[in-house]
Structures are given as C-alpha cells and as structure tokens.
Amino acid sequence: MRIADKMAFNQVNKNVSKNRSDMSDLQNQAATQKRINKPSDDPLSSARVLAARTEEHGNTQFIKNINNAKSFLEFSDQSLGELSDILVRAKELAVSQSNDASGNAETRMVTASEIEQIYNQAVQIGNRKLGERFVFAGYKTQTTPFDHEGNYYGDDGDMKIQTHKDSFVAMNIAGNKVFTGRGLDGDGVVRPRYETPTTVDEVKEFQQEEIERIEKNKDMERNFLMTRGPASEFSANNKHKQDPVSGSQGVNLFNILRGLETSLRANDKAGVQESLDLMDQAISQVVLARSEVGSRIMSVNNTVDSLQKAIVDNKTTASQLEDADAFQVISDINKTDSTLKATLETSGKLIQPSLLDFLR
Numbered sequence: 001m002r003i004a005d006k007m008a009f010n011q012v013n014k015n016v017s018k019n020r021s022d023m024s025d026l027q028n029q030a031a032t033q034k035r036i037n038k039p040s041d042d043p044l045s046s047a048r049v050l051a052a053r054t055e056e057h058g059n060t061q062f063i064k065n066i067n068n069a070k071s072f073l074e075f076s077d078q079s080l081g082e083l084s085d086i087l088v089r090a091k092e093l094a095v096s097q098s099n100d101a102s103g104n105a106e107t108r109m110v111t112a113s114e115i116e117q118i119y120n121q122a123v124q125i126g127n128r129k130l131g132e133r134f135v136f137a138g139y140k141t142q143t144t145p146f147d148h149e150g151n152y153y154g155d156d157g158d159m160k161i162q163t164h165k166d167s168f169v170a171m172n173i174a175g176n177k178v179f180t181g182r183g184l185d186g187d188g189v190v191r192p193r194y195e196t197p198t199t200v201d202e203v204k205e206f207q208q209e210e211i212e213r214i215e216k217n218k219d220m221e222r223n224f225l226m227t228r229g230p231a232s233e234f235s236a237n238n239k240h241k242q243d244p245v246s247g248s249q250g251v252n253l254f255n256i257l258r259g260l261e262t263s264l265r266a267n268d269k270a271g272v273q274e275s276l277d278l279m280d281q282a283i284s285q286v287v288l289a290r291s292e293v294g295s296r297i298m299s300v301n302n303t304v305d306s307l308q309k310a311i312v313d314n315k316t317t318a319s320q321l322e323d324a325d326a327f328q329v330i331s332d333i334n335k336t337d338s339t340l341k342a343t344l345e346t347s348g349k350l351i352q353p354s355l356l357d358f359l360r
Contacts, residue, residue, distance in 0.1 A: 012347040019340040026333045035324040045321045052321075056314040058165075059307045065161045066300045066307075069171035073297050075130045076173060080290040083125050083178075084283060086118045087253070091279040094260055098273045105267040112264035119257040123148060126179050136175030145175045150254030152176045163303045169296055178289045181250020251281045 028037055039046040093111050097103035103111075126136055126146040133141035139157030146152060156177065158170035176182040256278045263271030 012343075015343050016340070016347065019336060019343050022336045023333070023340060026329055026336055029324045029329050030326075030333065033324055033326065034322050036322040042321075049318045049322050052314040052318045056311050056318075059311050059314070062163055063304055063307050066163050066304050069161045069163075069169065070297065070300050072130055072135070072171045073293055073300070075128070076135050077290060077293045077297065079125050079128050079135060080178065080286055080293060083122060083253075084286045084290065086121055086125075087279065087283045087286060090115055090118050090257060090260065091276065091283065094272055094275055094279060097264060098269065098276065100269065103269070103272075108264040108267055108272075112261045115257060115261040115264060119254065119261065120148075122179070122253060122257060123150065126175050135172065136178065138172070138174045138176075146179065146254075150179070150252065150258075152180055152182075156182075163300060164307070167303070169300060169303075171296075173289055173293055177250075178286060179254065180252045181285060251278055251285060253282045253285070256282050 029035060036042050036046055036049065093114060097108050097111050123146055127144055128135045134143065134145055134154070137143055137145040137154035139159065140154045141159075143153055145154040152175060154175050156174040158174070159172045160168040160170050163169050256275060260272065260275045260279070262268075263275060
C-alpha cells in the first residue's frame with residue numbers, strides 16, 4: 001500500500017491533536033481537582049453527581065424551613081410556659097383564699113386585683129407576635145386573636161411546612177384550642193385533616209373540605225348552648241369539668257379567671273373553692289398543648305440531624321465520583337507530555353522533504 005504525503009501529514013496532525021487534547025483535559029483536571037468537568041467525561045457518574053447535588057440542595061432548603069418553624073415553635077413553647085406559670089400562680093392564690101382561716105373580704109379583694117392582672121397577662125400571651133405574625137391566630141396571622149373580653153377572632157388552621165419528602169409538620173397551635181378549649185376531642189368541632197395535599201387534585205379536594213368544615217363549625221357555634229350539669233359539676237362561672245351533652249373536656253381560661261375574680265370580689269368562698277378543679281383543668285389543658293408543641297420541636301430536631309447526615313453523605317458520594325486523584329493526574333500529565341514530545345520528534349522523520357524543498 002502506497003503511503004502518500006497527505007496521508008502521512010493527516011496521521012501526524014491527528015496524533016498531535018490527540019496528544020494536545022489529552023494534555024488539555026489533564027491540565028483542566030489538575031486545575032479544578034475534578035475528574036468530571038462536563039457530562040461527556042463520564043455520563044453515568046455525571047447523572048449520579050447531579051442527583052446527589054439536587055438532593056443536597058433540597059435538604060439544605062428543608063433545614064431552612066425547619067429553622068423557621070423551630071423558632072416559631074420555641075416561641076410558642078416559651079409563651080405556653082409563661083401561661084402555665086401564671087395559671088399555677090392563680091391557683092395558689094385561689095387555694096390561699098378558699099378558707100376563712102387565711103382569707104377574708106379584704107384579702108380576697110386584694111387577691112382579686114392580682115387575678116385581674118393575671119387575666120390581662122393571659123390575654124397578652126394570647127396576642128403574642130413573632131415578627132409580624134400572631135402566634136396563636138391560626139392562618140389569620142395578621143389578625144389580633146383575642147380581644148380583652150377573651151373572644152377569639154383567629155381560626156383553627158395549622159400552618160404546615162415541609163421538613164422532608166412527603167413529610168410536613170405544623171409550626172403553630174391554634175389559640176382557640178389552648179385558651180378556650182375548642183377543638184379538643186369530644187366537643188364536636190371538626191378539625192382539619194392531618195394529611196397535607198401534595199397534588200393539584202388533592203389541593204382542590206382539600207379546599208372543598210375546608211369550606212364544608214368551616215360551615216359546619218360555624219353552624220355548631222351558632223347553635224352552641226352552655227348546658228348545666230349536676231350540682232357537683234357546676235362552677236361559679238357556669239363551666240363544667242365535662243359538658244354533659246357534647247362531652248367536651250376543654251375549658252375557657254379567660255372565663256375561669258373572670259369567674260375567680262368575681263368570686264373573690266364578692267367574698268364568695270364557695271365560688272373560690274369550686275374554681276380550683278377548673279383551674280386544674282386549665283393547667284392540664286395548657287400542659288397538653290405545650291407537650292404537643294414540644295413533641296413537634298423534638299421531631300424537627302431529629303429531622304435536622306437526619307438531613308445534615310444526608311448532606312454529608314451526598315457530598316461524600318459526589319466527591320468519590322467526580323474528584324480527581326492528584327497523584328494519578330500528575331503522573332498522566334508527565335506521561336502525556338512525554339508522548340507529545342515523542343510524537344513531535346518522530347513526525348519530522350515521517351514527513352520527508354518534498355519536491356518544493358529541493359526547488360528552494
């Protein structure tokens with residue numbers, strides 16, 4: 001087979017270009033310390049690296065969501081702790097004025113003034129804000145939840161944030177559940193469903209369910225009547241340990257404090273004594289709400305630990321796939337450099353002088 005000068009030239013040009021291309025790739029790996037700089041370097045590994053980075057960015061955003069929810073939950077827990085403390089103080093005052101040995105008309109009048117301050121403080125706690133949002137207003141974070149009479153103007157919505165794939169946690173607790181006892185088991189109030197919609201169809205279904213649920217609760221509130229139980233269950237402020245019709249276990253903290261204040265100002269020893277059991281119920285109601293918030297805080301803390309470990313694992317996986325071995329790269333550079341020099345030296349022998357060289 002005859003080897004023409006053009007064939008020899010093309011072969012030399014191809015080999016020199018290949019050596020220079022290999023040297024450029026190796027130099028790029030040495031500069032970036034990455035074995036994969038474009039998908040064509042290793043398509044399968046590139047896909048796995050991109051998947052690991054996508055998951056890492058998602059986990060980072062989940063941690064940001066959790067930190068936001070955690071601050072909201074911790075502030076709620078702090079507020080509920082203060083509410084529990086002032087209720088315990090109110091009970092201590094009620095116990096001290098529940099007998100004639102330590103209480104009389106004058107001391108009860110003074111104690112009633114302190115109960116009034118406790119009531120005001122309870123209203124202030126119910127209207128706490130974190131940033132520009134009311135903590136205990138449900139979805140209506142821009143609406144003041146309670147007026148001074150203890151009427152609730154928020155709703156029972158749970159603001160949920162995504163903490164992981166298909167995992168959500170409520171970052172708030174509705175004020176009517178904590179302060180007025182509405183929405184607890186057995187009182188007939190329909191609570192929102194626990195599952196969070198994730199598709200368009202589920203969102204539409206959830207919206208329709210919310211409309212029906214709100215209407216049912218409004219009808220129930222309009223038809224709600226405070227029923228009177230047995231004499232042993234009746235309290236000075238027309239509340240019971242358990243409603244004999246609906247079976248509700250919830251109590252209205254504001255009504256209890258108002259009733260206690262009224263009994264103290266009226267020097268009604270029996271009314272003060274009857275408020276003690278209700279005060280226990282009120283404290284238990286707040287403790288229950290605080291335990292619910294605490295369980296959510298523990299849950300998000302555990303989730304953060306898992307997400308941080310997942311981020312480290314994803315970084316490790318990506319590093320193993322795309323990072324270059326520095327010693328191997330330097331060795332390959334030296335080898336490719338020697339190959340390039342040898343190619344250049346032998347190319348002169350392969351391309352012999354042409355007729356034009358003799359005509360000069």
